[in-house]
Amino acid sequence: MILDHTLQVYVAPPCFNDADLTNYLTETTWNKVAERGYEPESACTAEMMKPVARTMWNKVRELAGFIPSPWAW
Incomplete structure (x- = not known):
């Protein structure tokens, strides 16, 4: 996650190139954003930060590399 401290907003990495941000940026975790x-x-x-339902079977397939992670970008 990218934080813009001037605007007090966060950006998901896949959305970074289209974001209108200042120069006061830091990279952090989702937990820090929530705090x-x-x-x-x-x-x-x-949209990127909405919860994604995953089954255990799909998680195993992601870990094995058969399907991409929903967060892969």
């Missing part, structure tokens, strides 16, 4: 209470920078980031 700060920053808002998503765009609809792209909000």
Whole structure:
């Protein structure tokens, strides 16, 4: 996750190239984003951060490399 401390927003990595950000950026984890209470920078980031339901079978297939992770970008 990328934080823009000036605008107090966060950006999901796949949305970074299209984001309108300042120079006061840091890279962090989702837990740190939640602690700060920053808002998503765009609809792209909000969409990327929605929970994804996964079955145990799909998790095994992801780990084995048969299917991509939902967070792969």
